[in-house]
Amino acid sequence: MAKKLKEVDVVIVGLGWTGGILSKELTDAGLKVVALERGGNRTTQDDYALPGVRDELRYVVRHDLMQNTARDTLTVRNNISQEALPMRRLGSFLPGEVVGGSGVHWSGHTWRWTDMELKVRSMYEERYGKKYIPADMTIQDWGVSYAELEPYYEKFERAAAVSGKAGNLRGQIQEGGNPFEAPRQNEYALPPLTKIHASEMFNAAAKNLGYHPFPRPSANASRPYTNQYGAQFGACEYCGYCQRFGCEANAKGSPHVAIIPAVMKSANFELRAHSWVTRVIKDKSGKRVTGVLYINVLTGEEFEQPANMVILTAFALNNVHIMLTSGIGQPYDPKTGKGVIGKNYCYQTGTSATLFFEGKHFNPFMNAGGSNDTIDDFNTNWDFDRSKFGYIGGANISGGFNTNLPIGYRPVPRGTPQWGREWKAATAKWYQAAMKIDASGAVMANRYNYLDLDPTYRNAFGQPLMRMTFDYKENEHKMGQHAAQVINDIAKSMNPTHFTPAVARTDPWTVVPYQSTHNTGGTIMGVNPKSSAVNRYLQSWDCHNLFVVGANVFAHNSSYNPTGPVGALAYWTADAIRNQYLKNPGQLVHA
Amino acid sequence: MKDKPEGLNRRAFLKSAVAGGAAAAATAATVVLPQSAQAQAPAQATPPASPGYAFLNPEEAAFVEAMVNHMVPADALTPNGVDLGLNIYIDRALAGAWGKGDRMYMQGPWKQGVPSQGYQLPLTPAELYRNGIAAANIQCIKTYGKPFDKVTDAQREEFLRALRDGKVVFENGPPARAFFNTAYQTVMEGMFGDPIYGGNRDKAGWKLIGFPGVIAVHSQDVVKFRDKAYPNNPVGIADMS
Amino acid sequence: MKISRIFSMTLLAGFAACGPAQAADAAHGQKIFAECAACHSAAKAPSGVGPSLYGVFGRKAGTLDDFRFSPAMKRANIVWSRETLESYIADPQKAIPANRMPFGGIPDAQNRADLLDYMEQTFK
Numbered sequence: 002m003a004k005k006l007k008e009v010d011v012v013i014v015g016l017g018w019t020g021g022i023l024s025k026e027l028t029d030a031g032l033k034v035v036a037l038e039r040g041g042n043r044t045t046q047d048d049y050a051l052p053g054v055r056d057e058l059r060y061v062v063r064h065d066l067m068q069n070t071a072r073d074t075l076t077v078r079n080n081i082s083q084e085a086l087p088m089r090r091l092g093s094f095l096p097g098e099v100v101g102g103s104g105v106h107w108s109g110h111t112w113r114w115t116d117m118e119l120k121v122r123s124m125y126e127e128r129y130g131k132k133y134i135p136a137d138m139t140i141q142d143w144g145v146s147y148a149e150l151e152p153y154y155e156k157f158e159r160a161a162a163v164s165g166k167a168g169n170l171r172g173q174i175q176e177g178g179n180p181f182e183a184p185r186q187n188e189y190a191l192p193p194l195t196k197i198h199a200s201e202m203f204n205a206a207a208k209n210l211g212y213h214p215f216p217r218p219s220a221n222a223s224r225p226y227t228n229q230y231g232a233q234f235g236a237c238e239y240c241g242y243c244q245r246f247g248c249e250a251n252a253k254g255s256p257h258v259a260i261i262p263a264v265m266k267s268a269n270f271e272l273r274a275h276s277w278v279t280r281v282i283k284d285k286s287g288k289r290v291t292g293v294l295y296i297n298v299l300t301g302e303e304f305e306q307p308a309n310m311v312i313l314t315a316f317a318l319n320n321v322h323i324m325l326t327s328g329i330g331q332p333y334d335p336k337t338g339k340g341v342i343g344k345n346y347c348y349q350t351g352t353s354a355t356l357f358f359e360g361k362h363f364n365p366f367m368n369a370g371g372s373n374d375t376i377d378d379f380n381t382n383w384d385f386d387r388s389k390f391g392y393i394g395g396a397n398i399s400g401g402f403n404t405n406l407p408i409g410y411r412p413v414p415r416g417t418p419q420w421g422r423e424w425k426a427a428t429a430k431w432y433q434a435a436m437k438i439d440a441s442g443a444v445m446a447n448r449y450n451y452l453d454l455d456p457t458y459r460n461a462f463g464q465p466l467m468r469m470t471f472d473y474k475e476n477e478h479k480m481g482q483h484a485a486q487v488i489n490d491i492a493k494s495m496n497p498t499h500f501t502p503a504v505a506r507t508d509p510w511t512v513v514p515y516q517s518t519h520n521t522g523g524t525i526m527g528v529n530p531k532s533s534a535v536n537r538y539l540q541s542w543d544c545h546n547l548f549v550v551g552a553n554v555f556a557h558n559s560s561y562n563p564t565g566p567v568g569a570l571a572y573w574t575a576d577a578i579r580n581q582y583l584k585n586p587g588q589l590v591h592a
Numbered sequence: 593m594k595d596k597p598e599g600l601n602r603r604a605f606l607k608s609a610v611a612g613g614a615a616a617a618a619t620a621a622t623v624v625l626p627q628s629a630q631a632q633a634p635a636q637a638t639p640p641a642s643p644g645y646a647f648l649n650p651e652e653a654a655f656v657e658a659m660v661n662h663m664v665p666a667d668a669l670t671p672n673g674v675d676l677g678l679n680i681y682i683d684r685a686l687a688g689a690w691g692k693g694d695r696m697y698m699q700g701p702w703k704q705g706v707p708s709q710g711y712q713l714p715l716t717p718a719e720l721y722r723n724g725i726a727a728a729n730i731q732c733i734k735t736y737g738k739p740f741d742k743v744t745d746a747q748r749e750e751f752l753r754a755l756r757d758g759k760v761v762f763e764n765g766p767p768a769r770a771f772f773n774t775a776y777q778t779v780m781e782g783m784f785g786d787p788i789y790g791g792n793r794d795k796a797g798w799k800l801i802g803f804p805g806v807i808a809v810h811s812q813d814v815v816k817f818r819d820k821a822y823p824n825n826p827v828g829i830a831d832m833s
Numbered sequence: 834m835k836i837s838r839i840f841s842m843t844l845l846a847g848f849a850a851c852g853p854a855q856a857a858d859a860a861h862g863q864k865i866f867a868e869c870a871a872c873h874s875a876a877k878a879p880s881g882v883g884p885s886l887y888g889v890f891g892r893k894a895g896t897l898d899d900f901r902f903s904p905a906m907k908r909a910n911i912v913w914s915r916e917t918l919e920s921y922i923a924d925p926q927k928a929i930p931a932n933r934m935p936f937g938g939i940p941d942a943q944n945r946a947d948l949l950d951y952m953e954q955t956f957k
Contacts, residue, residue, distance in 0.1 A: 051903075051933040058785040063690060063695075071695050074697045078709065084705070088697070088710060089697045089710065090696050090710075090711060195814050225871060235872060236811060236868060237811070240810060367810045367813055367814050407784040408780055411801065421662070425669050428800065429801055511709075512709060809938070810937060813937065827931060832932075
């Protein structure tokens with residue numbers, strides 16, 4: 002029997018970026034907030050300090066900062082005719098499990114998704130006609146516009162110490178930035194990072210072909226910086242250990258640096274680490290939630306934490322899992338297309354080429370999380386005519402390095418043996434002399450890609466695992482072919498000594514190796530309770546005092562990293578709660 | 593100069609403390625743990641001929657030593673796999689939490705599934721290794737009349753390629769390819785991971801490619817060494833500890 | 834011993850480099866201190882990611898009670914002065930190899946002089 006605790010105003014489930022932002026905003030509004038976090042509380046001085054943090058085996062190979070699949074995982078399959086089996090160890094994606102969440106180990110890439118995504122169906126229908134969108138492609142408008150989110154994007158970029166170069170300031174195209182971005186009111190918080198040599202070469206080659214290269218905006222402080230919460234950032238050391246690691250110099254925009262310390266100062270706030278929320282409790286009417294059930298994973302004790310308001314901020318996949326185990330909202334059924342919880346799960350796709358330049362010294366161990374240059378000519382560029390290629394969405398293409406450590410990164414030309422003297426000589430020769438050009442591609446929502454509860458497998462708490470049914474469809478294959486072509490053309494123009502070309506993937510999605518932690522959808526936002534799980538303020542259509550914040554609300558996935566809109570939507574939701582909901586608790590949108 | 597006595601004192605203290613501890617242990621019980629014996633000798637230039645195995649039995653040790661020496665032979669670039677400590681890395685990894693299935697979801701039912709569903713064997717990495725070596729030696733004896741560590745270099749090469757390409761089938765054993773993939777991955781981990789885990793001895797794997805290790809304060813270097821060779825003098829976790 | 838020798842060599846190099854830099858500017862130094870401030874407090878406050886610098890002049894390196902120093906720093910056997918700090922900040926890994934401070938250094942002698950002016954004014 003769960004021990005019932007004293008009621009609080011707000012319970013926050015998961016303390017990463019979204020949980021940190023909502024905790025800060027709501028404690029500032031005078032509410033008593035309790036944050037429940039599965040993981041432990043790690044700090045820069047004790048846990049991300051030199052030299053221990055610089056350990057590829059511990060952090061990259063053994064996933065020290067990530068969720069433990071022995072306790073909870075997902076089952077996976079490519080289509081509904083297969084039997085889903087458990088992902089027995091992490092691979093394709095790596096959700097974090099510490100205070101700070103995945104925001105501790107991310108690379109910091111921070112993008113503003115534009116109306117091309119937020120109004121995806123209406124814009125494509127208008128330009129290419131209704132028939133251009135395949136019948137099974139369940140893309141829909143998100144119910145919010147770029148103009149509405151713009152100030153919140155900026156607020157997040159300032160909190161996270163994002164370095165970059167504006168490409169469009171209030172409608173004026175800026176030299177050196179991304180000319181295809183939506184208009185920004187202000188420059189980035191910090192100037193761009195120093196270009197590494199591979200980025201310079203990619204930049205020159207892309208420009209030469211008429212493309213528009215620019216430095217990737219990233220939450221890696223290019224200079225010392227103090228954000229709006231008084232958090233002090235050191236300047237990035239280009240240490241080459243960004244992705245999968247905590248930052249020892251507090252130069253990466255991570256929640257445990259940027260915002261959580263400011264929340265911890267509030268008397269209204271309490272953090273309970275090692276607290277695993279199993280479900281949200283509904284009242285008899287089914288229109289309100291009354292709190293959450295959680296387990297202290299250090300003692301095994303179960304608690305009920307009553308609350309006036311529950312906010313799920315536990316990473317996209319976990320948020321959806323909790324919604325499913327709580328029985329809130331109708332689970333999605335791909336056969337009928339009815340139901341909303343689990344709908345429109347999306348992922349990302351990609352391809353890359355490796356270029357070898359005899360005699361070069363790229364020093365691939367010297368880079369920031371986002372020190373590569375990139376082009377959006379086939380991504381946010383709305384003028385790019387997709388009908389020639391027959392796809393929707395696009396791919397962001399970049400050249401340079403981002404965390405290439407030697408257990409995982411030792412490029413050799415094709416045909417090199419995998420072991421022995423010849424392998425060793427080639428490894429020694431090419432390690433310093435290779436660079437990559439990568440594409441990250443969007444995944445459009447599809448009727449048959451979804452999340453639900455697995456009928457067979459259970460987690461350590463006796464709950465059904467979540468089941469992921471996902472595969473790439475025709476749209477991704479066409480986009481991949483085009484992206485590979487663009488990459489290979491750029492690569493060839495650079496005249497490398499050897500070159501391993503990019504190849505569009507045609508094989509099914511697989512749980513190994515690592516691909517991206519950009520899992521989206523499952524409780525999507527929208528304008529209609531029949532086709533979305535939460536409204537434009539991320540408020541549950543079913544229970545008005547439940548908000549679900551994270552990439553789980555994305556109605557589809559773009560080629561961009563999700564954290565920009567995740568942060569912006571967290572601030573947007575906080576604003577709606579503070580300025581609308583608290584004054585008049587109830588449904589903020591009447592559909 | 594003044595730090596010298598302090599440093600010496602500290603080392604001397606550690607040495608005597610550990611020696612006392614080991615002696616006490618020896619009187620209390622007949623077994624002296626190998627790490628006590630190891631700790632007893634202060635870090636000297638010459639490591640013991642073999643640090644000993646915590647997991648591998650003699651047959652398995654012979655297999656692993658033959659494998660790492662074959663995959664990483666001695667030449668002008670590096671010493672051989674055993675001299676790099678790759679066998680020791682593998683042994684410790686299998687004896688430790690990873691080998692025992694730490695962080696793996698190990699609940700049934702167990703089904704093979706399709707390749708895109710990833711690893712589905714009911715075996716921990718240590719169990720896969722153990723049964724994989726046994727099965728590989730049976731295959732080797734069938735094909736060449738000798739276990740893996742006793743065959744010729746050319747036969748070993750042929751056998752490893754056949755394992756990699758899925759051309760070997762283990763009867764009543766784990767899938768040969770799953771065993772090979774795990775074995776290969778651990779060789780690379782041993783060669784390029786931090787030396788604190790027993791492999792990459794003397795940071796020879798890092799020196800091979802010019803990877804600087806853990807120091808990595810490159811805010812100035814990123815400009816200074818643009819398209820220039822960076823000094824090849826890697827630093828490991830132990831060097832900073 | 835090896836460490837001390839490298840340190841003294843760097844120290845001399847540091848003196849030579851800062852020779853021409855004269856009119857130091859503490860106000861500018863305060864701006865330079867931003868490079869340190871994410872980890873080091875300038876006020877009388879507990880240590881954070883790095884040791885507090887309050888009272889650093891005259892302190893033996895690696896001896897502050899509320900901070901866990903690297904063995905390299907504890908072994909360094911130096912007392913912080915304008916000169917030793919100047920040399921250390923120029924290239925920390927060269928001055929005290931294997932110390933744990935994740936900072937690449939301040940290569941510009943004038944910037945270091947300004948910073949030390951500010952530090953002297955603030956912490957002395």
